[in-house]
Each structure stands twice: as C-alpha cells, then as structure tokens.
Amino acid sequence: xxxxxxxxxxxxxxxxGLSTFLYLSESEAFKAREISICxxxxxxxxxxxxxxxxxxxxxxxxxxxxxxKHIGDTMVAGAYLNDIEIVRKVxxxxxxxxxxxxxxxTCFDKNATNDYDLAKEGGHSEARIWHAEDQTGHAIQSAxxxxxxxxxxxxxxxxTLLVDVIKDTNGLFHLHLFDExxxxxxxxxxxxxxxxxxxxxxxxxxxxxxxxxTGDGILIAEKLGATIENLSYxxxxxxxxxxxxxxxxxxxxxxRGAGAVLRNQQGEAFMRQYDKRLDLAPxxxxxxxxxxxxxxxxxxxxxxxxxxxxxxLIDQHFPAIKAHCKTLLNxxxxxxxxxxxxxxxxxxxxxxxDAFGETSVSGLYAIGEVASTGLHGANRLASNSLLEAIAFAxxxxxKLLDFPADQQAVPVTFKLKCHGIDRNQIQQLLxxxxxxxxxxxxxxxxxxxxxxxxxxxxxxxxxxxxxTSGVLLEVGIMLIEDALKQQKNRGVFYNEDxxxxxxx
Numbered sequence: 001x002x003x004x005x006x007x008x009x010x011x012x013x014x015x016x017g018l019s020t021f022l023y024l025s026e027s028e029a030f031k032a033r034e035i036s037i038c039x040x041x042x043x044x045x046x047x048x049x050x051x052x053x054x055x056x057x058x059x060x061x062x063x064x065x066x067x068x069k070h071i072g073d074t075m076v077a078g079a080y081l082n083d084i085e086i087v088r089k090v091x092x093x094x095x096x097x098x099x100x101x102x103x104x105x106t107c108f109d110k111n112a113t114n115d116y117d118l119a120k121e122g123g124h125s126e127a128r129i130w131h132a133e134d135q136t137g138h139a140i141q142s143a144x145x146x147x148x149x150x151x152x153x154x155x156x157x158x159x160t161l162l163v164d165v166i167k168d169t170n171g172l173f174h175l176h177l178f179d180e181x182x183x184x185x186x187x188x189x190x191x192x193x194x195x196x197x198x199x200x201x202x203x204x205x206x207x208x209x210x211x212x213x214t215g216d217g218i219l220i221a222e223k224l225g226a227t228i229e230n231l232s233y234x235x236x237x238x239x240x241x242x243x244x245x246x247x248x249x250x251x252x253x254x255x256r257g258a259g260a261v262l263r264n265q266q267g268e269a270f271m272r273q274y275d276k277r278l279d280l281a282p283x284x285x286x287x288x289x290x291x292x293x294x295x296x297x298x299x300x301x302x303x304x305x306x307x308x309x310x311x312x313l314i315d316q317h318f319p320a321i322k323a324h325c326k327t328l329l330n331x332x333x334x335x336x337x338x339x340x341x342x343x344x345x346x347x348x349x350x351x352x353x354d355a356f357g358e359t360s361v362s363g364l365y366a367i368g369e370v371a372s373t374g375l376h377g378a379n380r381l382a383s384n385s386l387l388e389a390i391a392f393a394x395x396x397x398x399k400l401l402d403f404p405a406d407q408q409a410v411p412v413t414f415k416l417k418c419h420g421i422d423r424n425q426i427q428q429l430l431x432x433x434x435x436x437x438x439x440x441x442x443x444x445x446x447x448x449x450x451x452x453x454x455x456x457x458x459x460x461x462x463x464x465x466x467x468t469s470g471v472l473l474e475v476g477i478m479l480i481e482d483a484l485k486q487q488k489n490r491g492v493f494y495n496e497d498x499x500x501x502x503x504x
Contacts, residue, residue: 005189005409006038006155008400009175011162011217012196013041014050015137015386016368018144019393020194020400022104025151027401035401038155038188040177042197042212045145045158049198049209049369050386053137054252054320055121056129057101058383059094062118065126067091074384077123077282078377079491086355086374090391097390098130105143108132120257121382123282129383134252134318140386161464165193165220168410171363176414180464189409192363192400195221195351199369200234203476204344205431208237208250214468215475217370221351222478226359229372230349231475232483235380235492236436238262238286240343241328242301248343249324251304253382256280258313260306263337264293284379284492287342291436294341303337342436346385348376348492349482357396365400367392378491419457423469426450426476434483440497447480
C-alpha cells in the first residue's frame with residue numbers, strides 16, 4: 001500500500017514536532033496549499049515526553065536577568081563543551097519563542113502583580129523558568145495540539161511506527177511505515193524528513209520517559225549516514241520518585257527551587273558537602289552526590305524534604321507532585337518526606353545537526369531530544385530542552401521551505417527483518433553498566449553481552465514490540481561504543497577509570 005508523496009514529513013508529536021509543523025503552517029506556501037506536510041505520531045498525538053515535562057521552559061524575562069547570565073549558566077552546566085554560538089543563538093531567541101507559545105495558546109502562571117511567575121532551578125543564577133504549575137509540558141502540548149486541530153490543511157497519521165527509511169538516488173526519502181490500528185504496512189516519499197522522535201529512555205529499567213522513547217530516530221539517522229555524537233551523555237534526573245515499575249514519576253527540580261532540601265535517611269542535609277550551590281547545583285553534580293550518599297550507608301534512596309514549605313505554596317505550584325505521591329506511596333508531602341533516587345531522564349547527545357537543525361545528510365533534519373545541537377554540551381541545564389526544541393523548529397523552517405527541483409522517485413526495496421529480543425535484558429545491562437557511575441570493565445562486558453544477544457536473535461514475524469526492542473539493542477550498542485571512546489569525565493559522563501574534569 002502506498003500513500004501520497006509529501007513535501008515534508010515530520011516524525012514525532014512532542015513540542016519539537018508540533019512546533020515545527022506550526023511554524024511551517026504559518027508560511028504562505030502552506031496556506032496557499034503549495035506544499036504538503038504530514039505529521040506522524042508513533043502513538044496518539046498527545047503521548048509524548050513533552051506532555052510529562054513538569055518544571056518549565058527557560059527564557060530571560062525578569063529584571064536583573066540577561067542573556068549573558070543565561071548563556072553563562074548553560075556553558076557552566078555543559079562543562080564548556082557547548083557550542084557557544086548555538087547557545088547564544090538559542091538564548092537570545094528565547095523571549096520571542098515564549099511569545100510564540102503564548103500566541104499559540106499556552107498559559108503560563110502569573111503572580112499577584114499579573115507578571116509571569118518565574119521559578120529558579122538547578123544551575124540557574126536567576127529565576128527564568130516559565131511554568132504552568134508543575135504540569136508545564138502538558139499545558140504546552142495541549143495548546144499546540146489545539147492550534148494544530150484548527151488547521152484545515154493538516155495531515156496527521158497517528159499510531160504509526162516508522163520502521164525504515166531509504167534515500168534514493170534522486171534525493172527522495174522512502175518511508176516504510178506500520179499502521180498499528182489497521183495492522184498494515186504502507187510507504188510514502190518525502191523531499192524533507194524531520195526526525196522529532198525524542199530520546200532513548202527505554203534503554204533503561206527505570207526512566208522518566210514514556211514507553212515510545214526507544215531511540216528510533218537515532219537508528220534511522222545513523223542508517224541514512226548522519227553523524228551520531230556523544231550518545232553516552234545521558235542525563236539522570238536527581239529526583240525520580242522511588243517506587244516500583246519501570247516508569248518513574250519525576251519530582252520536579254522546581255520543588256528544590258522553592259526550597260525543598262535533600263536529606264539522607266539519617267535526616268542530614270548533605271548537599272553542602274558536595275557543592276556550594278547546595279540542592280540547586282547542576283543535575284550531574286546532584287545525581288552523583290545522591291549516589292555517593294546512598295553508597296555510604298547502603299541506602300536505596302534519599303529523601304526530599306518539602307515539609308517546611310507552606311501548604312498554600314505546595315497546593316498552588318506543585319499539585320500534581322502532591323497528588324502522585326499520595327496516589328503512588330500514600331505520602332502527604334506537606335508533612336512527610338519524599339523518597340527519591342536519580343533516574344534516567346534525557347539524552348544530551350544524539351544526531352549531530354547544524355544551526356538550522358539539518359544533519360550531514362541533505363534534507364534530513366533532527367529536532368528536539370533526538371538531536372545534538374551543541375546547546376547542552378556535556379550536561380543539559382534544567383528547562384533548556386523545551387527551549388531548544390521550539391528554537392530549532394523555528395530555525396529549521398527557512399531551510400525546510402527551500403525545496404530542490406522536482407524529484408522523481410526511484411523504486412526502492414525494503415528488506416525488513418524482525419528479531420525476538422529480550423528487552424528486559426537490554427535494560428538491565430544498560431542500567432547496570434551505563435548509569436551515573438560507570439567503569440570500563442562493565443562497559444566492555446555489557447557491549448559483549450549485547451553483541452551476543454544480537455548474534456543469537458531469532459527471526460520472528462513483525463510486531464512493534466519486537467521491532468523496537470531491536471532498535472533498543474542497536475542503539476544500546478552505539479551508546480556503549482561511544483562511552484568507551486570517551487577519554488575524560490565531563491558533565492553527565494562519569495567513568496571511575498578516567499580522569500575527572502570535576503570534583504566528586
């Protein structure tokens with residue numbers, strides 16, 4: 001079965017994919033129906049990591065803050081491995097991008113003086129986090145989806161898995177897709193392909209990511225010849241709720257920004273031993289501090305103490321956290337401390353792109369968490385990810401609208417194989433050997449085990465679960481190979497056998 005050709009296909013429906021579509025939809029070419037765009041969602045449009053983002057989006061607004069401070073905070077958090085020109089470009093675009101989100105219907109919290117109520121998070125020298133209670137991602141996702149639904153010229157394909165892509169000799173991308181609802185394969189072609197597929201959270205036994213985060217875009221881009229870099233720069237969020245299950249609820253950094261304190265199980269506030277910024281140090285530092293503190297006493301978690309904060313503040317700014325802690329653990333966070341542990345959260349590396357989101361493969365773009373833009377360096381500064389996604393969506397628009405001469409599709413043949421692979425084994429290996437603190441022996445053992453798993457995989461009839469397990473296996477191998485190439489410990493990357501560029 002074949003679907004029509006589209007000028008642009010966007011794969012992914014989080015803030016990166018949706019904002020790319022919305023910027024393109026505001027072009028005269030789209031309004032005049034001179035170009036066609038298709039948005040493909042792996043699940044439903046609203047099933048994204050964006051929808052689960054709590055804290056907010058960083059952008060300069062308040063008196064006393066300025067671009068240089070935001071740039072400096074971003075560089076410090078990223079261990080100065082960031083691309084300074086990209087950092088400047090994104091940060092300086094921030095206020096206008098926030099205006100676009102507001103124009104599209106996002107409602108950010110305001111204070112008593114009717115100005116925007118900006119929060120402060122780890123690594124930030126000033127309060128510059130725009131938020132909607134502790135459900136900012138959901139507010140943005142809902143607003144963008146509503147704006148999308150108002151477009152009469154939008155083609156959206158939900159519950160569709162991108163299985164494979166081939167670029168023909170005339171420069172057209174041939175997409176091999178699987179419609180899960182109708183249980184059928186189909187193909188389409190496009191001149192420009194935008195990967196907004198998110199991260200790799202499902203490589204790990206416990207993650208804050210949704211189950212769709214299986215690294216599909218990484219593998220597709222690598223197969224097409226794009227450069228993949230720093231895949232082992234994996235950020236762990238310091239405060240994932242400690243409970244059973246492979247998906248963990250994230251306890252927003254904004255709660256620490258409001259004054260919550262990390263304590264060990266003896267009740268000691270321990271961050272003063274590790275960093276002068278205390279509980280609001282960058283995430284890599286806080287995560288390693290927690291792991292170190294847990295190791296001292298053989299504890300499975302530490303405690304986040306918000307009991308000294310007012311009930312009014314909790315109810316106004318953190319209702320979702322309060323509700324989830326009550327539902328999952330029967331904890332009232334106004335008078336009981338929250339058990340937390342660092343948990344896989346965000347991929348700082350990925351598909352290398354230029355200042356407009358284009359990869360080394362002409363016509364192939366990567367936007368959002370799947371991409372390595374140079375903004376984050378070796379560690380993402382809190383709340384810079386949503387900013388990066390909408391920024392590169394806007395940057396990419398100009399190049400996406402510049403089409404090559406008419407292209408004729410060259411017939412291609414997809415050779416699809418699906419293997420039965422134990423996903424749990426992949427997740428256990430990555431969780432054990434590529435976590436916050438790694439060592440070379442463990443990395444090599446995990447790589448060997450994954451390679452054996454690949455060699456011994458048995459062919460099975462195609463199904464989405466086994467296909468994406470195969471993707472996880474390939475991306476897991478890529479991640480470990482990247483980790484073994486690292487020569488220093490920087491930012492989120494820590495191999496105890498290597499030289500440190502930081503304390504701890």
